Amino acid sequence: MGVVNVTPDSFSDGGSWFDPDTAVAHGRLLAAQGADLIDIGGESTRPGAVRPDEAEELRRVVPVVEALAGDGLTVSVDTMRAGVAAAAVAAGARIVNDVSGGLADPAMAAVVADTDAEFVAMHWRGHSGDMYARARYDDVVADVCRELGDRVAALTAAGIAPERIILDPGLGFAKVPEHNWALLRALPTLGDLGHRVLVGTSRKRFLALVGRTQETMRGTDERDVATAVTSAYAAQAGVWGIRVHDVVATVDALDVWEAMNG
Template structure:
């Protein structure tokens, strides 16, 4: 039996709609404007046809698609043009009309980037959280289990013991807090202590209780793609076409979350760079990141200090990956990513502010249009 699937990928971008006399869309409510799109039809897992068009002609292209994918294509086009509402996190509101920076606070002894220094001394962790907030982080993402390749799993009560002090002092500072965990008990303890977002690297697959918990609490949730659903999230990373496969798998996890009672407007998506993915896989996903807006949810990019930066920069060690981390954050901004999960908050916020200044200027500077 033949199976068909459709994908609408933004492939051409402009500084603002006036550059194309209005023939451009604001991509998913971000500060990025897209003018050219590829409509890709796959049949039995292979690209069968591909059309390119601007918004002016998208209706014509969609109208000629097979009935089997017509409704999905219309949904994806609507998703590309939707503006996502702000995240409401108790007393905190995080707007998604510009890239927001999420600061990473790992309270683990075996983190790949900070070696446990924020776990051993809570005062050091508290100072780090305060510095990130002062530098402009909109959210602090707290994790108590390393998910690097080969890391040992921890027991739920041990993970709770690690994260609760950090959640408490971050919440006491007035921070919007995200809990980076795949265990429902940890999520529940963190939410009870002041966290407002669940960030699950298993996309609610690891713990069968997690989807029900998130649905009951009504909190925003980040669903990240990882090929492994069991203990090792990195296993099973064999892709026929990594971009389409990750897109389809995130769509399936989104649908499962909605079926479990989680409101669609509380879901965010993360393609999961570095999780069961090669360097070629990671670069393909970053280059295709605008496609993921077609799923209709805010997009998070977590590329900070990851292995791919070392692979592309003469095997630079973790502590020397700032330049590459900022470069990937900029790529995320150019793709319309709503959230950037980073270790180096001050530098990323500065890059974001300069990037935003250029974007704002492009919307008001008409001087070059007559040239």
Template sequence: MAEVRPICRVEDARLVPEGGPAQLVLTQLERASEIADKVAAARGVGRADGDRLEVMAVPSRLIDAAGRVGGAELAGPLREVVDAAVAAWLGGAPDLVTPAGMLPTGSRPVVLGILNVTPDSFSDGGTAYDPSDHPGAAIRAGLALLAAGADAVDVGGESTRPGADPVPADEELRRVLPVVEALAAEGAIVAIDTVKAEVARAAVEAGASIVNDVSAGSLDERMHPTVVDLRVPYVLTHMRGEPRTMQEHASYEDVVREVFDQLAGGIRDLTAAGLPPERIVVDPGLGFAKDARHNLALLQAVRDLTSLGRPVMIGASRKSFIGTVTGSDDPTDRLEGSLAVAATAVAAGVRIVRAHDVAATARAVRVAHAIAAGELPDGPVPTGRQ
């Protein structure tokens, strides 16, 4: 049986470089209560609940406490996961390399423009999909996103709004393939937004270079093996159920812990299946089996996700929880709220922002990143494709 290694979530590690403590949450940790006692004896703070340990301690003292409880067999794996999580939290995301080029997520946030080639998406269904002018209308919309400053374009042919019905694979392929092919031929980095392995494979063969699967493989058991075989980056998103029924599953004891642990488990599963971790992006799935309070809690703790060591993507653009906060029932009247989420998320370490309103979002995240970094950005102001 494969070794079960603990999962480490970093809540705060600002003082670690000066030898100070980190605030950590560990799950799947053997003998957590005994380690908590040893941490307390070493003047740290630890609280255990089953295999979960919340601790405020200098990381080396936490490892020493684990060693006193279970020797090197317990301390060794714990040191590896804690050191990696703290380093990722402190150091930022790596770049994301795709077959069509690099997204510089290691140095700045990037914007993924949303191109819904659908008649029924929640905020813009039919805007880029005209059956009498397909794929022309969608291609023009995609080129406009690039001209507005999108670093990449996310093409989807099936709505994933709450309550949406599935679309047959052949119809989804008819919608997306000519659009993917045309945008890729223009040199764009294209993501395919799909839960179907068949669509993912065909889109990558047509020129897509990222697979964005909001189901994390739960709706098609072939998805993960397919992505491993395709050798492209994969967006691992937290969701429960399927779009048609997902809001029936919006119940959590601790939404941050449950989402984090599921994403960590997904990274493990994908890595074990043969997908290198450097090809994985994580997304907490705002709005996917989550209500407004869950979304806000995840945004408050979004920095924690950076301790997974992968670029973090946020897709909040025009979503209903923004309307709940602002009182706007019209999805197209949620620009200011969407920009506020994008800016605060980027300030917390998010590296990919999925957006409808690309030009405004690109400017907002540039400013937010400059404030967080405390310096002016390198390079020209993004005004579209260079």
């Protein structure tokens, strides 16, 4: 899943693809580089980000979804708003990728249920402004699995068929580095929940600190090799997909993994 952030303030590449034509061109490039899905988002979820209003999010996202879906690409929309999800699906998106798992907008589950789109439910405990204050777990793997199970129950009760639900452990969201590593090690356990699993490690801060100090940690654009390593590990663990900013490095890593595994 290649990422297209149509935002001025995303942590990785804020502003790079803010212009719709530039965003469309970037989505096409990611597909040419080997992305199976293009994930389009109009709201940054970096710590402390200020949410755009719904009209602005629609303005950012819908034209890009429409253009890339019109090319025949498989498009997902990264949104926490039911109205944006509905408009994006109408424009051709096949997947709604909601980092709140349907918690941020009470209308989300019913809106998605009325479409044939698939739904990514990420583990989430609150908006980015205070999410790290919520990074408290008795057992992070057990707690995340239980809370994702609760989301599945609510989503299916709202009418979304279980086979349309994809789960994401939410690495970096209300989680400190040791939580992220524990969840990565437990990816097979997450698969035991009975749903496809999507993982998003790309360029996240916990990768910046591996083998480094705060003074020497990797910059945002220096984390693609570390991301590719986690991509290969995720493949080994049997996940359905990995969400990345740099498609080339992850495709290379997966090609090597496939060759090693015959």
